[in-house]
Each structure stands twice: as structure tokens, then as C-alpha cells.
Amino acid sequence: MRREGASVDWSREKFTMDEDLSRAVREVFVSLYEEGLIYRGNRIVNWCPNDQTVLSDLEVQKDPQPGKLYYLRYPAKNGQGGVTVATTRPETMLGDTAVAVNPNDQRYRNLIGATLLLPLTGREIPVVADEFVDPQFGTGAVKVTPAHDPNDYEIGLRHSLTQVVVIDPHAKMTEAAGSDFAGLDRYKARQKVVAEFEELGLLEKVDDYEFSISKCERCKTVIEPLISLQWFCRMDKLRDLALDLMVKEKRPQFVPEVPYEKVYTNWLENLRDWTISRQLWWGHQIPAWYTKDGKVVVACSYEEACAKAGTDELTQDQDVLDTWFSSALWPFSTLGWPEETEDLKTFYPTSVLVTARDIIFLWVSRMVMMGMKFMGQRPFDEVFVTGTILDKEGQRMSKTKMNGVDPLEVFDNYGVDATRIMLASVGSTDIRWNEKQVESYRNFANKIWNAARFCLMNSEGAAVDPESLRVGVQEQALHDRWILSRLNKTTADMHEALSGYQFHEAVQTLYHFFWNDFCDWYIELTKTEVTAEEATTRRTEARTRLLTVLEQALRLLHPFMPYITEELWQRLPGANAKLLNKSYAGASPTIMLTAYPLSATELIDEEAEWQMQAVIDLMSRVRNIRSEMNIKPGERVPILISAPDEKLRRVFSASVDQISRLARASDVSISDRLNAPRASARAVLSGGAEVAIPLEGLIDFEQERQRLRKEQDKFQAEASKLEAQLGNANFVERAPEETSQAIVARNTRARGRFVAGEKMIVAGLEAAEEVFISLDSQPQLEAFVADGEEIEAGKVIARMVGFADVLLAGEHVALNLLQRLSAVATLTNQFVHAVEGTGAAIVDSLDTTPGMRMLERYAVLLGGGRCSHLGLDDGVLITSNHLAIAGGVADAVRNAKQKLGHLHKIKVQISSEIDLQEAISNGADILLLEGLPAEEVARLGAVARNLSSVVSVECSGNITLQNVRAYAEAGANTISISALTNSARAMKVTFQIQPF
């Protein structure tokens, strides 16, 4: 834990065997005993013959394994017939004291009360009737061994059967098993019993049978159920305390709630008494003493016991308590209970317990029960259940499987920081261990280091200064306002994620901020200022800002990556005592004692964020064109930008230096209209802006064609070679499967590339060259896709997009055209998305509920008008399978009818009689009456029927019997029921009813 950098108060380290905690244990034991919640008794328990101790139900592990089911015949005493029983453990028959059958089982009805002769022993045993017996299983008759089987034990109690102990604590047969068997190991005895039954002709058959066998969780020895004198803790009352807490206060709150809350309560509901004594050498010795005559005295100490017993001739119970008994007291015993200490008052109840799911029963539930019992309050508010790290195959790690991962080794290989942040990112889901993930966080650590190195290399004359960020914010450059906004938004997101235990979210947020926002963009954007030769005020300010942002980022990262953040923080100029959390004023400076950053919401600047994003998008598109066009990285190209919006032009203008540096431009020109030469690559940006790179002189079509030809030759050569190899029968026959598959794959790839290249050359370049020239001429392009009328828009898009892929230009022209083709086509998301870029000028004013965005796009595209006209609140939504059109009802219906009448029925949602009249007179097909009172529905329905017999009426809303009647009277032929309020689950049904 220390190496891992756990930030705990080591001065409070505790061990349950410490004297103070042991005292709490005795105190609790005595108290529960006096209340009757702890008792000592002879019960059947889980006994480990190897460890020589009793175990609780939770310490027993059930393993399914193949075994045999033996059918043994027990003759009747009167010699007439008998009963066959089935058993997996024949040796226990020596301790049988009855055979049980189900009272309703016709087959055995006459046998109930009969006496059987137990073979090998000569014992006479009765046949008893017990509901427990399942007539379907085995023969329907069960041998009953009360001393060696938990269920038989219960049956035995119900029928007052004798308990014959035939197996001892070492799993050897006892004298009671008969002199032939005494001293034999249980498995030897099994063989012998089976052999003798066979000899006597009483072994009916032996079936293969798989069943679960109970083993000792620790040593894997098969458990022997034995009757034994042990200490038990009654759980019913304690359990109710925990269940009540959940019902009344919903505590503890499990995170994640599903499935753990239910797992926890289900377990509590089925809880049985807890065996708390153990026959181990180590643990809290049970505070019970015995007098010479066997009287029991329970007390906190020997002295007290003597006083109670009135004698000092006492011997203490040799057994110890289950370790989980003392663990259950942990939340308060560590705080000094039973003393009423300051710690106890201050820290109890605690806030959160972080734990693994397999100790919810062992520990969490018991802490809750004991906390409620002795403190009267929950021990903690929340329980965060971590995920489990599985091995590569998805198996749980275990010592026996040797598939565990040694954390120290991972620390050595990748560093503690990388390991920690990787594990934190897992949150509460199970995850397969994957070193690659740790490696990626190691790379992240390296990135942090290098970024900080850059900052430190350029820090002369500057120092961390949080106050500086707030001064003159409005006068700062765009990228500065942007990074401050990003930083504070990230900070706010961190608080949100952490308070909800969304660790994965938190880690992703930090990773993205640091790597993408801070390193990829901010450092690059501010580099010129920061690395300036001359020591100007501007340089100092830039350096200060850079250091300050870095410092806050380090503090955000610190809980996840303590070592690297401390190391770097110590080196930052200005990272000193001033930054410490006030509570630690005067301490020596360390990032550990600084305050976790709070978000300065006034620095969150949406305006700066979208502006910066526009510039970033611009640079990305330019880089994309450069890359696709194979423009050399070093080559500078002229960039032409157009933006109809003046504000956007100003944003670009202000960033010209950045753009030319980061997009490698020789010249940047910005205007309101794009005036690019013919052979230009273009891209569409948001806000109706466009960017173009003239390719004249940069790309030589003839040369490009030759380059591609050369590449083609290479692919073809490779393919031929591979094909020759595959054609060689010897190779195919003798080569290992893996190799031949690899060759096939390589060939496929080479061939694929060849084909793609061919296509590119033929369909692309040659057409490109031609179309490039005609690109600006819309009529020509239109002619090019003249058959578009007959094909679906989706296909046109595919074609155009493919086209654009080759050309990287003309996209906007193509899409303009598509807008006009849209009326004949089925609209697709892809289409809308594609158009959004070019139609941005129109869509731009979108500001409506997210649920309607898609509809509105369609509406806009189909000429329904600007989005601002479209409002659900106006009650003029018109729907027609995925279509909404803005405007007044009359206009809208006409519009819809005209555009889509032949494709769809026009459904109009109405809320007034005027709407209704307009809708009907303009040809609406369906009226939707939604969310209106029943009387209103009936009234409007009647009006509608008077006006037109063709129009159908659809109703939805709050469905009650009365409403349905009103809807029917309104002439509704469809009633949509969208919610049934009184049902636990919302059911969604649509009724078709006959019109009156």
C-alpha cells in the first residue's frame, strides 16, 4: 500500500488483535451473550477434518464434480419387500436411523411406520413420512443420517430420531460404525460398504452422477458435516436491523446499486445462524470460562468471570472467534469504542466503504448489523464495489491457477502512476487484465513529463500564479480564453464524475484534456509567444499562463498519478506554500496538501470554445487535404477561406498566424465568397464557411497517374509472387496452417489494393481530371448525375461521396444538387448529415429541443421555412412518417401535400378548431388529437366528421375507460396508449377499434 502511494493516515493503523480492539470484541461478545443472541449448543456444522475446525457457511466452497449415485436396498423386518434408497455417500448408511418418504407418495403409503432392517448393522429403523422428501428424485425414499447430513439432521429433529455418530473429527469411522469399520477412513469405508452390499445382493445399481461437493475454502478438504458443540450467533434480530436500515433509509447505498443492493438484501433475508467459534490456534479467544462442574460464565475478563462465578477455578474456552467477528466491529472499534472518544463522535458514521464484491456478505453486511446494534447507526453511507480484474481469458485470478498478476512487478515495468490510473479507470466493472492498457497510461505519464519539460524549459521570468488567470480575460487571445475555458470545464466535469464515483469518466476527462486540449493544441498554439527570444511582457504573461494551467492540471491528476505530479510540481517555479490548502498553512509545500481545484465558472467561455473549434476544424480539414493529396509535409500551400458570416471571418483573421503555422500555409486569404481557381481541393466547414487549396502546380495529374501506376506494379508483382507460392502444391501441403493463411491474407490485401488502385486511376483520376474542370459549372454536374431522378438519394449520396473522396472537392456543389433531388427520395440520416455542412447557413439558427432536431432538419430541407417558425408549443406540428414542416397549418399541410402527398398520408396534430378546419380543407389525411380533455376530443371529432368523411382521427393521451369512449365517439379509429400511469411498468399498446 505504501508503494502504491495510498494516501492514508498511517498514524491510525490498526489491527484487530490490538488490545483496544480486542476489548471491543469481548465487550460485544458478552453483551450479545447476555441478550441471548450468542449461545452455545450441539448443532450440525461444517467440519474440516484437515484443519480440525468448524467453518461458517460462507467459508465453504461448493464444487460440482462427477460422482456416483448408489442404490441400496434395505429389507423390511418382516421379510416382505423393503425399500431402495439412493445415496452419494454409502458409508453414512452405518449411521442411518430412519428412511423417509413423502407422505403423499402413493408408492410408499403402506410402508410408513414399517420397520426396516439396516444391513451390516442389524439395526431396526422406521420408515417416516416427511414433506422434505422429493418423490421425483432417486427412488423417492431417503436414508436418514441425522448425525452426518444437515437435512437429515433436521428430519431427525422432527421425528425424534437418534443421532448415531459414525464418523469422527478426523473423518474416520467410529466404534459406533461397527467393529468391521471402526478406524477406517471415510472413503475406504465407502468401498467396503459398497462391496458388502454387493455381496449381500442389496446393491441395486450404481449411476454416474454429478453433484456439488462442499470443500474447505482454505485447504480444499471435503467438508464433513458433524454434530458438534459450538458457539453460535443468532442472526434474526441483527438481520432485521440491517434490513430495516435499507427499507427506511436506503443505507448503505451501494454503488453500483444494481445488482449489489439486491444481492445484499436477498442474502440477509435467507440468513441462518452464524457459527462463530473456531478450533484454530490464532484469534480472539472466546471470553467464556467453565467451572469445575461445567457451568459457563461469560465475561470481559478472567477477574470478572471469577467474580461472577464465585470461584477462581475457571478454565477458559479454548476456541477462538471467527476473524470476521472482530472485523465486523471495525467501523467503530478502530475509533475507540466502547469508549466515547472524540474520534468516534467525529468520524462515525463514516462516508464510504470501498470494497470488493466477494466480501459483501463476509464483512459489509456484518459491519452494518454490528454498527446498528452497538452504535445505533449505519457504519457508512455508501459502499463502492470495485470491479474484479480477471486474467486474459476472463478467469478469476487465483493462487492455485497461478494466473495472478503481481502488482509490484507491474509497478516495476510501467510505474505506479500508470498502474494506478489504469486501475482507477476500470471503475466497478470487471475487466480482463491487459498490459497494453497499462502501457498506454505509461505513455500518458511520459507525455505529461515531456509537456512539463517544455513548460519548464521556457519558464524563465515566470511563475505559477492562479490569480493571473482572472485578470483581463477579455483582452486575451482566443486560444488563451479557450484553454482557460477547457481547464475549468474539465475541473467541473471532474467534480461531477468523482462525486458520482464515475472513475472511468474522470480518467477519460483528464486524459483528453491533457493530451488533446493542452498538448496537441494549446502548447502548439502558444508556442511562438512562449519561446520568443525577446523577454517581453507578452512572453512573461504567456509563460505564466502556461505554467499556471499546467499546475492546475497536475493537481487534478494528482490523486490518480501521485508520484509524477509531485515530482513535477516541486519543480514548477511558484509552486510553493501559497498554494496549500488553508488547513495546512505553514506545512512544507507539497502537491499533496494543496486544494483540489475548484472550477472557476466565470472562466468557462462558450463563445471562445466554438470559435477555437472553428479554427481547429479549419486546420484539420486543411491537413486532411494535404495528406490525401500527398502534399509534402514541408511544402507550404496557399489557403483560401470564405465565410459568409463576418464574425467568423474575424475569428479566422485573428488566427491567421496560427493557421499558417499549424496548417503550413504560405498564404491565408479570407473573404466572404470563395474565389478559388478551378483545380482546387475544397472542404466545407461549419457555419457555411469553406476552405480551398489551389492545387495548380502542386499536383501534376500526369505525374500522379504515373505514381499510381508504379504503385500498381508493385502490388501486382507482390500478388503474382504470392499466387505463385500458393500455386505450389508442395507449399500448400507442407506449410503450417498459419503460414499459408498469412500468405493468403497478404495476397488478398495486395490484390485488393491493386483493384482499388485501378479503380482510382480509371474512375477517379481520369474522371477527376475531366470533372475537375467542369466542377464549378453546376449544369454540367447536374448532367453528370442526370439519372439521379430515378435513383434513391442514398445511392446518389454514396456516389457523390465516393466521388468527393477521389476529388476532395465539389462536395458542396454535389450536395446543393442533392437538396433539389431530395423530394423524390427517401431521406436518410446520412443525407441530412451531409447536407448539414452546406446548408449550415439555414440550419444555423437551430435552437430547439433536442428531440426535434432531426425533424426540423427535414423541415428546413424541404422548404418548410426557417426553424424558428417551428415550435411544438404552437401546436402546429405536422407529422407524416418522419416529416415535420413548419409554418401555419394551412401552409404546412399544402406544402407537405405537395412534396409528399404521393408518398405519405399527412398527419396533423391539432389543438383547436381553426387548426382542424385548415388542416382538413388543405387535404390532411389524419388528425392527431393528443393530450386534450375528453370533452374537447369528442367535440373536435364531431366537427371533423361533419367536415369530411375521409379524414381519420387518431387519439392519444391519458387512457381511461371514459376517455376511450370519448375518443371512440370522436370517430377515432386508432387510439395510442402511450402510458398507463398506475402500472409499475409503462406498457405501450396501440388499439385498433372500429369506428362507430
Added chain:
RNA sequence: GCCCGCUUGGCUCAGUGGUAGAGCACUCGCUUCACACGCGAGGGGUCAGUGGUUCGAAUCCACUAGCGGGCACCA
């Protein structure tokens, strides 16, 4: 048998009604002076299947299949 969870690109996983994401892997290009544990660009997913609800479903509901977990039983 009962209850619960999971199924998203080659891999490991995010994403609880509005244009499918990350890391790794892959392809192309780059000795750009913080970082090749790097930089830039790119390809790749009918979100297990079927049906339903919705203007719209990876997301809500039902069923099916596969995987996993818990509980009970196992004579």
C-alpha cells in the same frame, strides 16, 4: 430451479432516447528544435438476434440465443 448482469470496430472497454466513441492494433506520411512511450492523416462497427413502443432506439419493453455471476437444491 429462482434471481441478476453482460453481448458495441481485430483486442480491451466507455457510452441509460437525438449525427456511433476511446485506448491498443492496422494503413499512409513525417529525424516539424517537449515528447518516435512521439507528430499528422486515414480505414474499420446493420451496437448478439427477432418483435414492439417512439417522429427517432446501442439506449426503453418483450421474447430468443450465447457468456458470466449470485442463491437454493443436489438422498
